[in-house]
Amino acid sequence: MKRSTITDKRKAGKGFTNRKAKTGKSDAGFRIWAIAFWLIVWQLTSMALGQEILLVSPVSVLLRLGALVRTLPFWHAVFFSFVRIVGGFLLAILAGVLFAALSFCFSWFRELLHPVMAVVKATPVASFIILCLVWIPSRGLSVFISFLMVLPIIYTNVLEGIHHTDRQLLEMAEIFRVRGIRRMRYIYFSQVMPHFRSACGVSLGLCWKSGIAAEVIGMPDGSIGDMLYQAKIYLDTPDLFAWTFVIILVSVLFGKVFMKLLDMTIHAVETR
The missing domain is CATH 1.10.3720.10 (MetI-like)
Structure with missing residues (x-):
């Protein structure tokens, strides 16, 4: 009984670790997506203004x-x-x-x-x-x-x-x-x-x-x-x-x- 309980806890711990790793990867991907989004906004705004002295691309x-x-x-x-x-x-x-x-x-x-x-x-x-x-x-x-x-x-x-x-x-x-x-x-x-x-x-x-x-x-x-x-x-x-x-x-x-x-x-x- 004790062994099975310990095994279940280990599996649960591994599952939590895996979920945490997956969450970390998704967070990193989201950050890259967010940075890319704002870079595109910056580029489009600079192109719309057409004056790099005000906003460079x-x-x-x-x-x-x-x-x-x-x-x-x-x-x-x-x-x-x-x-x-x-x-x-x-x-x-x-x-x-x-x-x-x-x-x-x-x-x-x-x-x-x-x-x-x-x-x-x-x-x-x-x-x-x-x-x-x-x-x-x-x-x-x-x-x-x-x-x-x-x-x-x-x-x-x-x-x-x-x-x-x-x-x-x-x-x-x-x-x-x-x-x-x-x-x-x-x-x-x-x-x-x-x-x-x-x-x-x-x-x-x-x-x-x-x-x-x-x-x-x-x-x-x-x-x-x-x-x-x-x-x-x-x-x-x-x-x-x-x-x-x-x-x-x-x-x-x-x-x-x-x-x-x-x-x-x-x-x-x-x-x-």
Whole structure:
């Protein structure tokens, strides 16, 4: 009886897995269909307007992108912006986790940071960019702006995760005298990591938006933001759309790679 029950459960599990796989495939197919639909709408609208200065066609954007990819300044601009924006993002992660840990340990530190985090979250990105241009060179502006926009998200979510740690687990750790690195690894890590992962997912898009905005206003030579600004000045709509597509593509690819590496790290730590 028990064996048959276990067999039935396994079959049910396999059936659920198969349905899940089929659903995943259908979702992917639906996304491709939806993207194709909107590309066709874009193409038809561009053809109806007949003025590429107003709305360039996706074919023209693809051709322009193909021409840009074959030039050295294109890769220099992508590398320039990528290093700075990702650098600001990673620095914000380190600072956010550190500040959250210190805020949990010391109430005076939490109270000290509270008004700063509130101001950063409430102030428009453009205001920070213009203010920071007074003190920071334009080449380093995107690093600082990305850092500043991501920091409150990481800090708030990690601190919330620490505060919501299961009290029963902490009491058990006290009884068995689990302290230091072992407590952080076996208790706080598993409790805080979902909050941290969620914060990273939200911050990935924000760091690119704010970083590129900083480059558009600061106009550092050889950056994607500078290329966007030049396209706007000369009404070069194909370039404008091509560089926008590059930003979206790089942002999405980096986000997927980063989240994949994060999930692998979480799995490695939990199973060690």
